[in-house]
Amino acid sequence: MSALATVNSPLAQTDVFPYVVADIGGTNARWGLVTGVDSAGNYNIEAIQTFENTLHPKFEDSLAAYLDSLRGVEVARVCVALAGPVLGDQIEMTNINWSFSIRAVEKAFSLRKLLIVNDFTALAYATSALSEADVIRVKLGTQKNAPRAIIGPGTGLGMASLVPLAGRWLPLSGEGGHTAFAPRGAEELALCEHLQREIGYVSKETLLSGAGIERIFTGLAAVRGLTVAPMSAAEISGMAARKEDSLAVDTLNLFCGVMGSAAADLALTVGALGGVYLGGGILPKVREFFLQSPFVARFCEKAVMSHYVEDIPVFLIVADEPALIGAAALLAEHS
Structure with missing residues (x-):
C-alpha cells in the first residue's frame, strides 16, 4: 500500500531511505515504511500496519514488533507522531500509559534519528499536501x-x-x-x-x-x-x-x-x-x-x-x- 502527497521536500539524497513513520493515538499504533520520494516530492509509504496498543506494554515493544515485521530491512531513522505534548527527551503519552526516553530508544535500536512530534503537528503539516x-x-x-x-x-x-x-x-x-x-x-x-x-x-x-x-x-x-x-x-x-x-x-x-x-x-x-x-x-x-x-x-x-x-x-x-x-x-x- 502506498500513500502519496505532494510536499516540497528538502530531501535530494536517496541514502536516507528507507525510514519508518508512525501515528500513535490512545488506541492504536499505525506504522509505515517510507521507501522513496520522487522529483515532485511524493512520498511512497508502504508496509502499513496497525497494532492495538493493548498488545504492547511499552512504546519500545510496538516499535520492535513493526521493525521485526520488516524482515531485515535496515532502518536508521524513525518519526513518530503521537498523542500528547512533546516537551523534551522524556515522553509521557496522553490517553495511554506509555513513557520513554528518546535518546534511550535511539541507543537501544541503534537509530541515527528518532523524531517525536505531536500527532496533530504531523496532521497539520500534512494539510499542506492534501489534494481536493x-x-x-x-x-x-x-x-x-x-x-x-x-x-x-x-x-x-x-x-x-x-x-x-x-x-x-x-x-x-x-x-x-x-x-x-x-x-x-x-x-x-x-x-x-x-x-x-x-x-x-x-x-x-x-x-x-x-x-x-x-x-x-x-x-x-x-x-x-x-x-x-x-x-x-x-x-x-x-x-x-x-x-x-x-x-x-x-x-x-x-x-x-x-x-x-x-x-x-x-x-x-x-x-x-x-x-x-x-x-x-x-x-x-x-x-x-x-x-x-x-x-x-x-x-x-x-x-x-x-x-x-x-x-x-x-x-x-x-x-x-x-x-x-x-x-x-x-x-x-x-x-
Missing part, C-alpha cells in the same frame, strides 16, 4: 494564504495550527483540547453542571472524544430523567446515523454542535483565514450525519466576530494516512 480528493468541503469560504487550524476528535481531542512563513509551512502544536468547555443553552449548561458533579473540570475533550460521546449520552439521559444502559460511542453513533434512537440522535447533534463551537474558537485564536481542517477518527465515520448536523450553524455563531468566521472554509480530511504523510515530510525537514 483528500478532503470534503464542509463549509464554503475564501481560503487565503494565512494560518490554518487543525482540530479533530478521537480517543482525545487534538488541535494544532499551520503558519505560512517565508515560503514554507511552520506547524505549531498545543493542548487546546484541555481548555474549558463553554456550554450554550439551558440543556448544555445542565449537562455541564452534571459532568462537573461527576468529574470536576469539564474540558472540550470531555465531550469531544469517543468517551465524550458516551458522557453526553448518559449525561443527557440524567438531565432528562431517563434511565439508559451504558453504550459505547460506536453503538451510540450507529443508532444516531440510522435514526433508531432519539436520545442517540440528540447526543450526536450536540456533539457536532459543540464541535462547531470549538473549531470556531480555534479559528479565532490562531486567525485561521487559511481554513479549518477537521481530522481525528470519529468524524469520517459519521460523515453523512455530520454534514447535516448543527456544526456549521454553531461555527458561525460568534456574536460580533460572526462575520470573521463566516468566510472561513472548513474541510473534513478523508485522506488515507494523513498523519503518516505529515510525519514523512517532517522527518525530511529534520534530515
Whole structure:
C-alpha cells in the first residue's frame, strides 16, 4: 500500500531511505515504511500496519514488533507522531500509559534519528499536501494564504495550527483540547453542571472524544430523567446515523454542535483565514450525519466576530494516512 502527497521536500539524497513513520493515538499504533520520494516530492509509504496498543506494554515493544515485521530491512531513522505534548527527551503519552526516553530508544535500536512530534503537528503539516480528493468541503469560504487550524476528535481531542512563513509551512502544536468547555443553552449548561458533579473540570475533550460521546449520552439521559444502559460511542453513533434512537440522535447533534463551537474558537485564536481542517477518527465515520448536523450553524455563531468566521472554509480530511504523510515530510525537514 502506498500513500502519496505532494510536499516540497528538502530531501535530494536517496541514502536516507528507507525510514519508518508512525501515528500513535490512545488506541492504536499505525506504522509505515517510507521507501522513496520522487522529483515532485511524493512520498511512497508502504508496509502499513496497525497494532492495538493493548498488545504492547511499552512504546519500545510496538516499535520492535513493526521493525521485526520488516524482515531485515535496515532502518536508521524513525518519526513518530503521537498523542500528547512533546516537551523534551522524556515522553509521557496522553490517553495511554506509555513513557520513554528518546535518546534511550535511539541507543537501544541503534537509530541515527528518532523524531517525536505531536500527532496533530504531523496532521497539520500534512494539510499542506492534501489534494481536493483528500478532503470534503464542509463549509464554503475564501481560503487565503494565512494560518490554518487543525482540530479533530478521537480517543482525545487534538488541535494544532499551520503558519505560512517565508515560503514554507511552520506547524505549531498545543493542548487546546484541555481548555474549558463553554456550554450554550439551558440543556448544555445542565449537562455541564452534571459532568462537573461527576468529574470536576469539564474540558472540550470531555465531550469531544469517543468517551465524550458516551458522557453526553448518559449525561443527557440524567438531565432528562431517563434511565439508559451504558453504550459505547460506536453503538451510540450507529443508532444516531440510522435514526433508531432519539436520545442517540440528540447526543450526536450536540456533539457536532459543540464541535462547531470549538473549531470556531480555534479559528479565532490562531486567525485561521487559511481554513479549518477537521481530522481525528470519529468524524469520517459519521460523515453523512455530520454534514447535516448543527456544526456549521454553531461555527458561525460568534456574536460580533460572526462575520470573521463566516468566510472561513472548513474541510473534513478523508485522506488515507494523513498523519503518516505529515510525519514523512517532517522527518525530511529534520534530515
